[in-house]
Amino acid sequence: MTLPIIVQVDSVTKTYLVSAGVFKGKRKLQAVNGVSFSVEKGTVIGLVGESGCGKSTLAKIILGLEDANKGEVLIDGMRITPSHRHEISRRIQPVFQDPYSSLNPRKTVKSIISLPLRVHKLGGRKDWNRKVEEIMDVVGLPRRLMYNYPNQLSGGQRQRVAIARALIMNPDVVVCDEPTSSLDVSVQAQILNLLIDLRKEFGLTYILISHNLAVVEHLASRVAVMYLGRIVEEAETGELFKRPRHPYTKALLASVLTPQPRLRLPDTHLGVAYPNPIDPPSGCTFHPRCPKANELCMTDAPEPKLERGRLLECHFPEGAEKEEA
Amino acid sequence: MKSILKVKGLHVEIPLAAGPLNAVRDVGFEMKRGETVALVGESGCGKSLTALSLMDLLPRSAKRRAEVLLFNEQDLLKTSEREMADIRGNQMAMVFQEPMTSLNPCYTIGDQLEEAFMQHRKASRSETRKRAVQFLDRVGITAATSRLRQYPHQLSGGLRQRVMIAMALMCGPSLMIADEPTTALDVTIQAQILSLLASLQKEFEMGLILITHDLGIVARMADRVIVMYCGQVVETGSAVDLFENPLHPYTRGLLDCIPVLGKTKPGEHLGSIPGLVPTPIGELVGCSFYNRCSSSRPECAVELIEVKEISPGRSYRCLLSPDVCFRERGGEATR
Numbered sequence: 001m002t003l004p005i006i007v008q009v010d011s012v013t014k015t016y017l018v019s020a021g022v023f024k025g026k027r028k029l030q031a032v033n034g035v036s037f038s039v040e041k042g043t044v045i046g047l048v049g050e051s052g053c054g055k056s057t058l059a060k061i062i063l064g065l066e067d068a069n070k071g072e073v074l075i076d077g078m079r080i081t082p083s084h085r086h087e088i089s090r091r092i093q094p095v096f097q098d099p100y101s102s103l104n105p106r107k108t109v110k111s112i113i114s115l116p117l118r119v120h121k122l123g124g125r126k127d128w129n130r131k132v133e134e135i136m137d138v139v140g141l142p143r144r145l146m147y148n149y150p151n152q153l154s155g156g157q158r159q160r161v162a163i164a165r166a167l168i169m170n171p172d173v174v175v176c177d178e179p180t181s182s183l184d185v186s187v188q189a190q191i192l193n194l195l196i197d198l199r200k201e202f203g204l205t206y207i208l209i210s211h212n213l214a215v216v217e218h219l220a221s222r223v224a225v226m227y228l229g230r231i232v233e234e235a236e237t238g239e240l241f242k243r244p245r246h247p248y249t250k251a252l253l254a255s256v257l258t259p260q261p262r263l264r265l266p267d268t269h270l271g272v273a274y275p276n277p278i279d280p281p282s283g284c285t286f287h288p289r290c291p292k293a294n295e296l297c298m299t300d301a302p303e304p305k306l307e308r309g310r311l312l313e314c315h316f317p318e319g320a321e322k323e324e325a
Numbered sequence: 326m327k328s329i330l331k332v333k334g335l336h337v338e339i340p341l342a343a344g345p346l347n348a349v350r351d352v353g354f355e356m357k358r359g360e361t362v363a364l365v366g367e368s369g370c371g372k373s374l375t376a377l378s379l380m381d382l383l384p385r386s387a388k389r390r391a392e393v394l395l396f397n398e399q400d401l402l403k404t405s406e407r408e409m410a411d412i413r414g415n416q417m418a419m420v421f422q423e424p425m426t427s428l429n430p431c432y433t434i435g436d437q438l439e440e441a442f443m444q445h446r447k448a449s450r451s452e453t454r455k456r457a458v459q460f461l462d463r464v465g466i467t468a469a470t471s472r473l474r475q476y477p478h479q480l481s482g483g484l485r486q487r488v489m490i491a492m493a494l495m496c497g498p499s500l501m502i503a504d505e506p507t508t509a510l511d512v513t514i515q516a517q518i519l520s521l522l523a524s525l526q527k528e529f530e531m532g533l534i535l536i537t538h539d540l541g542i543v544a545r546m547a548d549r550v551i552v553m554y555c556g557q558v559v560e561t562g563s564a565v566d567l568f569e570n571p572l573h574p575y576t577r578g579l580l581d582c583i584p585v586l587g588k589t590k591p592g593e594h595l596g597s598i599p600g601l602v603p604t605p606i607g608e609l610v611g612c613s614f615y616n617r618c619s620s621s622r623p624e625c626a627v628e629l630i631e632v633k634e635i636s637p638g639r640s641y642r643c644l645l646s647p648d649v650c651f652r653e654r655g656g657e658a659t660r
Contacts, residue, residue, distance in 0.1 A: 050511040051482075154601055155368075184367040185538060189582035189597040196592060211512060218584040218591055237591060255516040256586050257541030261564035265520045265545050274481075274511075 003040035006205050007062065007092075007173055011036050012071035014057055018278060029278050031057040033229035034071070037311075039222075041172070044199065044206040046220030046237070048213060048252065050274055054229040055209050059175050062207060064088045075173065090120065093166035097178035099158030103150040109136075109161055110146040116169045131168060138201075139164045139194060156187035160194070167198065175207045180215060192218065213256050217241055224311075225249045228277060228285040235310035245310070245317040247290050284315065292316045329499050329532045330356040330379070334392035337374050337383065337556075344607035348374045348387070350556040358499065361526065361533045363547035363564075365540065365579075369602055371556040372536045376502045379534075380419060381409050397499060415445040418493035422505040424485035428477040434461075434488055435473030442495045460491040464521060483514040487521070494525060500532040507542070519546060540583055544568050549638060552576050555613035556605050558632070562639040572641040574618045574650050612644065620650035 011034045017026040032054040039045045047055045060066040062073055064085045073080050080088045093116070096102040103112055113135060114128045123131070133143055139160045150158055159179065166174050179195065180188040192215065198204060210216050216223055217237055224234040225248065233246040244250040254266050275281055275288065284302050287293040294316075302313045337349035349371040356362055364372040378389045381401065394401040397416060404412070421427040429437060438457040442448055448456075454473070461469035464487040477485055486506065493501055503522065507515040523546060526533050535546055543550055543564065550567045552560040552575065560573040571577045581596025589595065600617040611626040612618070618625070625644055634640040641647070 050513060156601075185540070185579060185582045186367060186598040189595040190599075192584070193594050193597060196594065213512070214584040214586045214589075217586055218589055218595070220591075241587065251513065253586070255513045257512075257516070257519075257539070257545050258585050258588075259540045259544040259568055259580065259583065261544040261547075261568045263545065265523060266516055267520065274514075 003042060005038045006041040006076055007039040007207065008074040009035060009037050009058075009062065010071050010074070012058070012061055012068045012073060014054075014061060014066065015069050027278050030229050030280070031277065032061065032068070035226075035229070035231055036071075037224055037231060037234060039173075039205055039207065041205055042199070042203050043221040044208055044219050046216035046223040047207065047209045047226060048211065048216055048223060049226035050211070052228075052274060052277055053226040054277075055226050056177060058226075059094070059177050059207065059209055063092060063094055063175055086120075089116070090169050091171055092173040092175065093169060093171040094175045094177065095159075095162050095166050095179050098182050099150075099155060099162050100182070102162055103158055105150050108147050108149060109141070109153070112150070112161055113164045113168055116165065120169070122169075132164075135164045135168050138167065138198070154187075155183050156190055159183060159187075159191050163191075163194065163198070167202070170202070171204070173205045173207065175209070177209045178211070179208070181210065181212060188215075195219065213241075213253065214258075225252065228275065228280055230285070230313065231311065232286065232313045233311065239310065243319060245312055245319055246286075246314050247292055247316075247318065248286050250318060251289075284313075327358050328355055328395075329358050329397055330354075331393055331395040332379070332391065333394075334390075335375065335378060335394065336390050337371070337378050337387055338390075339384070339387045341606065347605040347609060348556055349378065350605070350609075352553070352556075352558055353393075354551055354558070354561065356500070356532045356534070358532055359526070359530045361523075361535060361546055361548045363535045363537065363543040363550045364553060365537065365543050365550060366553035367538060367602055369555075369604075370553040372553050373504055375553070376419070376504055376534060376536055379502065380413055380417060381406075382413075382419075411445065414441040414493075414498075415496045416498050417500045417502070418496070418498040420486075420489050420493050420501065420503040420506050423509055424477075424482060424489050425509070427489065428485060430477055432476075433473065434475055434477065434480070438473070438488070438492050438495060441492070445496050456495065457491075460494055461488070463494075463525070464488075464491045465517075466491070482510055483518065486510060486514075486518055490518070490522065490525070494529070497529060498531060500534070501526070502534045502536070504536045505538075506535070508537075508539070515542075522546075540568075540579065552579075555602060557613060557642060559614070559643070560641040566639060572635075572647040573614075573643050574620060575614050578617075612642075618650075620645060 012032055013034050014032040016029045016031055018029045019026055035058060049055050061068050064080045067081060075088060075091050110132050113132045117123060117128050136143055141157060141160050180191050183191060199206060208216060208219055220237050223237050223240050224231045227248050233249045244253055281288050283299045284297040287297040296315055302315045304311055304313045333353040335349055335352040339346040339348055352375055364375060366372050377383050383389055391402060435457060439453045442453050442456060457473060458469045461472060466472055466484060466487055507518050537543060547564045550562060550564050551558055554575050560576045571580055578598040584595060598617050603613060611628060612630045615621050615625045628644060630642050630644055632640050632642045
C-alpha cells in the first residue's frame, strides 16, 4: 500500500552570506545543500544530526519562513514560498523547542491558542472560545488555565499550549523542532505519548527534528541523517537503527548513552571536531572524521545511491564487503 | 579508601512569603576518593542546591543546616568565609551547566584559567601559564598557547566546556562537582567530554559528584547513584543495582519514562508518571511522592517515611516493600 505524498522537498539549497571579518567581505555558508526527501501522509520523518548540520534551517524552509535559494518544497502538490505563507500556514504548523521562549509572556493561554484562528479570520468570537476549549481538552490542558499566563504554567503545560496552538488550524503537517529536549524525563514521556495519540487521532504527519535518537526511534517511521547540509543516509527507522551503513550514522548511534550500567562509555572515534560549515572539507565532507576514509574520499564527493528503500552517500558503506563476498 | 566527603542531615531552606521552601531535606551521603556519585532527579528536586550548599555558594536568602559536613577532615560547618574561599576552586571545584554563561566574556580564556591557580598557589605568571597550556592540552584542545589569548565567544560549545573542565582541574582538586556538564552539547561531543572526565578522574583520583537528569549518563558514568525527589533522597545504590533492580516506585517510573534505543517498541506508549512534582513549602507530612504513586496507600499520606537500608549503601524511602508495589504495577520481579 502506498500512501499519498504530502511533503516533497526537492533539491533544496540554502546559502547564507556571513561576514568573515571587518574588511574581508562576505563568505558563503551552505546551510542546506541539495536536500531531497518526501514524506507520506500520516507518517513521521525524523531528521537527526549534530548542531549546525542544517536541520533547523530545513525546517524553516519547509514552514515557509525562509526562502530556499534553489529547489522547492511542495505541500500536497502546492509549491511554497514565503509570499503565500498565509495559505501554507493552514496546512503546516510548528511546535518549537523551548516552550519558555516560544510563547508570548504577555498573552493569556486562550489568546495564544486562538491566535491562528484570528489571523485567518475563521469564525467569530464564540467559535474561538469553543474551539480553544475543545483543543485544550484534546491536548490535556485543564480548562481553568484558559486565562492564565505562560509564566504560571509548568514546562509540560507550556509545551501542551504550543501543541494546541499548532493543532487548532487542523493542519496536515506538524514540524516538531526538538519538542521535548527542554523538558524533564517524566514530562517528556507525557508529551511523547500525547504526540503519538494525536497522530493516530487526526492522521497527522510529523517532521520530527531531534538530537535524541531514542526519541526519534520511538516516533519516526523514516529517519534522515544530516551532515553538513546534506542527507547522508535515509532509511526506514528499524532498518537504519539495526543496520546503519554510513559511518557517520554508526558513530551517532554508538554515542547514544543507553541506561545500561554494565557498559561503560563508548568510544566513537569521531576525534576531530565538527567542521566549520563556512569552510567545509573537500570531497566527502565527513572524511576528516571517518575511520574508513582514503584518497578517493578526500577528492570526490560520493554520489547519492538508492537501494532497497535506503538513500546513502558514501564510497565505502558499512556491510558492503560482506555483500561482495 | 579514604573518605573525602561526609554529609549527614543536610537541610536547605529558602524563606518565601508562603512559608519556608524546604528545597533539600535530610540529605546524607559519603564519598571516597576516586569515586563517582551521581545525583539524579527532575528539575526542582534539590540536586543543584545540594551541590551548591557543599561549596557554600547558596543564594543569600537560603539557609543551610546539617548535622555533619566533613570534607577532607575539615568541618565545613565551622569554616569562615575566608577559609572557604581557600577550599573553593582549590580542593573542591565545580563545572557548571552552561559554558555559555559561566565563562566571563570580558576576559580571555588564559586569564580565567590562571586566576585561581595564581591565587591559591601563589605561583608565578610563567609557571601558571605553563600549567594552563598543559591542562588545555590534557582536555584535548589543540594549539593551546594561542587559545589562551582567545575570548569565550571565539570557542564552540564543546571547547568551552573543555575549558571549564581544565579550569576546574588547574589546582588538582580532590573533589569535582559537575552540574549537568553536557546538557548543552551534541551527543557525539557529550560522549567525548564524558570519557575525558572519566579518564581525568582516574588519573587525579578525584571524587566526582555528577548532577544530571539523564539516566543514560548516570548508568555509564556513576559508581553509586542517589535518586532525589522533592528535596529528599528516595533511593541510593550502586549503578548496577539501581538500574537492574530499582526499589522505589519513583525510580521505576523514571526508568519506564525514557525511550531506550533498540528496547522500547516504536510507537508504543511510554510509561509516565502522572501529575507534577509538588512544591515542598511549609510543614510536610507523609511521602512526597504520594499523589503520583500508583501503589500509594492512605497511610502513605500521613506517616513519617523512614529510609530503609537493606545493605550498606543500598537504601530506599518507601512504606511498602518493593515486591508489593511491583506486583501492583503488573511487572515482573526483576528488570
